[in-house]
Amino acid sequence: MPESAGDRADAAAYRLEDVTFRYPSAAAPAVRGLSLEFGVAAFTAVIGPNGAGKSTLVRLLGGILDPSEGSVRLDGRPLVSWDRSALARRTAVVSQDAPPETLRVSLRGYVELGRNPYVSPWAPLAPRDEEVIGNALAWAGLDHLAHRPLAELSGGERQRAKLARAIAQEPGVLILDEPSAHLDFRHALWIFEALRGRVRDGALTVICITHDMQLASRHADRMILLAEGEAVAAGPPGEVLGSPALAATYGCEVRVESLGDLGHSVLPVRARPRGPAGGASSPMRAL
Amino acid sequence: MTRTGRGALLLTLLLAVAAVSGLLLGAANVAPADVWRALTGQETDPSARTIVLSLRLPRVTAAALTGIALTISGTLFQALLRNPLAEPYLLGVSSGAALGAVLALTAFGGVLGYLGTVGFALAGGLAAIGIVFRVALAVGRLDTHVLILAGVVVAAFFGAGVMLLLSLAEPDATRAAVLWTMGSLERAGWESTLALGLVAAAGGTVSFALSRHLNALALGEEAAAYLGARVEVVRRSAYFIASLLAAVAVSTAGVIGFVGLVIPHGARMIWGSDHRRLLPLGALGGAAALVLADTVARVALRPLELPVGVVTALLGVPLFLVLLRRSYA
Numbered sequence: 001m002p003e004s005a006g007d008r009a010d011a012a013a014y015r016l017e018d019v020t021f022r023y024p025s026a027a028a029p030a031v032r033g034l035s036l037e038f039g040v041a042a043f044t045a046v047i048g049p050n051g052a053g054k055s056t057l058v059r060l061l062g063g064i065l066d067p068s069e070g071s072v073r074l075d076g077r078p079l080v081s082w083d084r085s086a087l088a089r090r091t092a093v094v095s096q097d098a099p100p101e102t103l104r105v106s107l108r109g110y111v112e113l114g115r116n117p118y119v120s121p122w123a124p125l126a127p128r129d130e131e132v133i134g135n136a137l138a139w140a141g142l143d144h145l146a147h148r149p150l151a152e153l154s155g156g157e158r159q160r161a162k163l164a165r166a167i168a169q170e171p172g173v174l175i176l177d178e179p180s181a182h183l184d185f186r187h188a189l190w191i192f193e194a195l196r197g198r199v200r201d202g203a204l205t206v207i208c209i210t211h212d213m214q215l216a217s218r219h220a221d222r223m224i225l226l227a228e229g230e231a232v233a234a235g236p237p238g239e240v241l242g243s244p245a246l247a248a249t250y251g252c253e254v255r256v257e258s259l260g261d262l263g264h265s266v267l268p269v270r271a272r273p274r275g276p277a278g279g280a281s282s283p284m285r286a287l
Numbered sequence: 288m289t290r291t292g293r294g295a296l297l298l299t300l301l302l303a304v305a306a307v308s309g310l311l312l313g314a315a316n317v318a319p320a321d322v323w324r325a326l327t328g329q330e331t332d333p334s335a336r337t338i339v340l341s342l343r344l345p346r347v348t349a350a351a352l353t354g355i356a357l358t359i360s361g362t363l364f365q366a367l368l369r370n371p372l373a374e375p376y377l378l379g380v381s382s383g384a385a386l387g388a389v390l391a392l393t394a395f396g397g398v399l400g401y402l403g404t405v406g407f408a409l410a411g412g413l414a415a416i417g418i419v420f421r422v423a424l425a426v427g428r429l430d431t432h433v434l435i436l437a438g439v440v441v442a443a444f445f446g447a448g449v450m451l452l453l454s455l456a457e458p459d460a461t462r463a464a465v466l467w468t469m470g471s472l473e474r475a476g477w478e479s480t481l482a483l484g485l486v487a488a489a490g491g492t493v494s495f496a497l498s499r500h501l502n503a504l505a506l507g508e509e510a511a512a513y514l515g516a517r518v519e520v521v522r523r524s525a526y527f528i529a530s531l532l533a534a535v536a537v538s539t540a541g542v543i544g545f546v547g548l549v550i551p552h553g554a555r556m557i558w559g560s561d562h563r564r565l566l567p568l569g570a571l572g573g574a575a576a577l578v579l580a581d582t583v584a585r586v587a588l589r590p591l592e593l594p595v596g597v598v599t600a601l602l603g604v605p606l607f608l609v610l611l612r613r614s615y616a
Contacts, residue, residue: 062513088515095509100369103505104559113503117515121498121563169514 013173013205014038014061019070021056021229029068030056031229038173043199043206045216045237048226049250054209055096057226058177061207062093074173088117092171094162096178101151107161108146111136114168133168139194140164156187163191167198173205174198180212188212192219217241218263225249241266291564294557298571302351305578309347310339312582314590341476349475349539350581350595351574352483354546356536358573359487359494361547362554362565363529366501367522368431375533375547378438378526379415382445384537387411389449389464393456401474404467405538412534415441420526429522470543470596472581479539486535490528491570497521498562505560545599546573546580549607556614576603 016036022029031053038044048054059065060072063079072079074090082090092114099110114136115129125133137143140160145153153161159179166174174195180188192212196219198204210216216223217237225233225240227249233240240246241256241264253269288296310322317335324331325339360375367373375381391399391407399407419441423434449468453461494501500521503511508518533547554569577595580602584593 059509062509064509064512084512084517085515088513091513093513095513097507097510099506102369102371104555105502105561106559109559109561113499113506113514116499116503119499121496 011039012037013040013074014207015073015076016060017071017073019060019067019072021053021060021065022068029229031060031067034070034229034231036224036231036234038205038207039222040172040205041199041202042222043196043220044208044222044224045220046207046209046224046226047211047213047216047240051228052226052249053229054226055177056229058093058095058175058209061175062091063087085117088169090171091173091175092166092169094166094174094176094179096181098158099150099162103150105150106147107142107150107153108133108137110150110161111165111168114165117169132170136164136168139167141190156183159183159187159191163194171204173207176206176208176210178209178211180210180215188215192216195219213241213266214259214263216263218259218261238264291558291568294564294568295571298568298575302571302575302578305575305582306347306351309350309578309582310343312586313338313343314585314592345477345480346472346475346581347578349480349483350472350578352480352487353472353536353540353543354550354573354575354577355570356483356487356490356532357543357547357577358550358554358569359490359566360529360532360536362551362562362569363494363501363525364547365551365555366504366562367525367529368435369505371552372548375529375536376442376542376544378419378434378530379442379445380412380530380533381537381542382442382449383415384408384412384534385468385542386445386448386452387414388467388538388541389452392464392467393452393460401476402478405479408538409534411445412537413531415445416530416534420530428519429526434526466594467541469594470541470599471584471592471594472540473592475539483535483539486531490532491566493524493528495563495566497525498566501525501562502560541594541596543577543596543599545596545603546577549603550576553607553610556610 014037016034019031019034020029021031034057046054046057056065060067063082063084066080074082074087079087111133112125115125115133119125119129134143137146140163142157142160142164145157150158150161163179179191183191192215195204195206195208199206208216208220220237222235223237223240224231225245227245232249233243233245238258246256246266247254250268251272253272255267255269257265257267259265310326311317311319315338317338321331321335322339325336326344357375361373364373364375364377365371368377385408387407387410388404390411391404395403419434419437422437423429426433453464456464500511500516503514503516504518504521511521512518536543550573551565551569554565554572558564558568577599580598581595583602584595584598587593587598
């Protein structure tokens with residue numbers, strides 16, 4: 001980072017300092033020595049192969065896991081000192097889990113869960129809560145489906161419902177774990193454009209785990225490449241995708257092409273027969 | 288009127304009808320006018336007065352409260368375990384209570400009386416819960432798999448204890464014990480009803496306070512945490528309340544199956560998964576169902592009385608199957 005920590009202290013929503021996390025039964029840490037900043041009203045994409053520690057990073061930022069070493073700070077305060085519901089008003093997380101099929105709830109009822117950190121069970125929702133829910137549904141283009149059972153929606157609509165639920169939390173930071181997985185390109189594009197729009201309005205900090213390099217490079221301000229729990233490259237998307245670290249990390253020859261204002265395309269060319277340099281194991285090795 | 292409002296109205300009417308028929312009908316014939324006079328404290332035949340105020344009224348109240356306790360307990364277990372088989376007796380509460388009651392009825396004969404039996408049953412139920420939770424908490428956090436396995440194993444252990452006692456007991460004591468395990472509100476008096484009422488009120492209040500977090504828990508524990516729930520606190524309180532409600536219900540009324548499993552499911556099929564509706568509407572439904580079932584148990588073959596658990600299953604299961612078929616068709 002060119003900026004010194006002091007200059008930009010106010011502009012960082014999340015700050016990780018030398019964070020290591022080890023799952024109790026695992027030999028190697030899932031995340032090691034990670035020092036990162038996520039700026040306010042910035043769109044950061046986090047990429048990396050399966051098993052690189054991306055979902056662990058989401059859990060660390062969401063306060064589900066506490067670092068084994070180092071510290072995670074939100075707005076300058078250690079995350080461990082945040083109260084759960086205060087944290088849920090500041091940060092919303094869209095995880096990969098789909099809502100269970102057996103859940104008998106309308107789309108609106110589902111989005112209403114986003115108001116949990118704000119409301120008491122003893123009183124009905126205030127007009128303001130209703131308004132926030134209505135706006136979130138409208139933003140996600142789902143208002144016409146509000147009273148449909150969640151289970152009847154298509155995969156793309158359900159993914160947008162998850163986003164609407166998170167937006168109903170009125171978060172300052174939105175963390176997403178592969179929001180475009182399993183979606184067709186129209187829905188994937190919609191998600192990135194919608195997020196970009198909210199970031200541009202200055203209303204939101206976005207941290208997005210994704211495998212969608214083209215959309216991420218087009219819409220994100222910044223990209224972080226994770227490999228085996230470490231950040232091996234960070235910076236503007238073009239730089240990260242252009243660095244030799246990309247091919248080494250994925251254990252795969254790649255061709256990266258600039259598409260102008262459409263971002264960059266990353267084309268895998270040939271899987272390397274052995275693990276990437278450094279000899280570490282990778283899921284690609286089986287190929 | 289909303290669907291929920293209509294449901295609440297319908298269930299309240301159903302409960303009222305059930306309660307009135309429970310007060311009017313029974314083994315003895317009491318004229319409706321005498322029932323009214325007894326209830327309003329007017330001059331009436333002393334035997335009618337005793338039947339209405341000391342037998343039928345506490346019994347109807349106990350049935351309603353037992354229905355409420357079992358339904359809330361079942362609703363909480365289903366929310367916590369996200370498993371359709373979850374029910375109030377899952378963690379061995381019923382076997383523990385049964386062992387306590389059978390011990391009181393066989394080893395001590397009639398010496399302890401009804402309240403003594405209730406006390407022993409409650410102690411047995413709480414002992415079962417205590418063992419199961421101690422084991423499940425040994426891993427640091429409350430682990431669902433450990434909890435269920437510990438519950439099943441503890442239930443088997445206490446069940447073996449029950450059979451041991453029954454095999455050694457005198458025929459009269461055995462019959463009393465077997466009838467107890469089938470579930471009956473026959474001897475419910477005001478003392479046990481009061482205890483049941485207090486626990487049901489406290490349990491209902493805390494469950495409702497947790498209702499929004501229980502809704503979030505349906506999405507998974509991690510998702511609930513991201514929505515502001517202190518998941519460990521919510522889970523531990525809900526497990527504790529659910530088990531306590533089951534223990535108190537089973538010690539007053541014996542093992543009444545079906546209500547705690549099926550009423551929560553039925554309510555969810557009709558009114559959806561929102562616990563802010565599910566808990567109060569289910570509680571009303573459970574109360575109405577058990578008061579009705581108990582009335583049927585008393586009058587169907589009178590003067591013979593059927594075990595109420597048999598009635599809940601015989602009447603409720605076909606009804607539930609119809610609902611199940613419609614709901615998933």
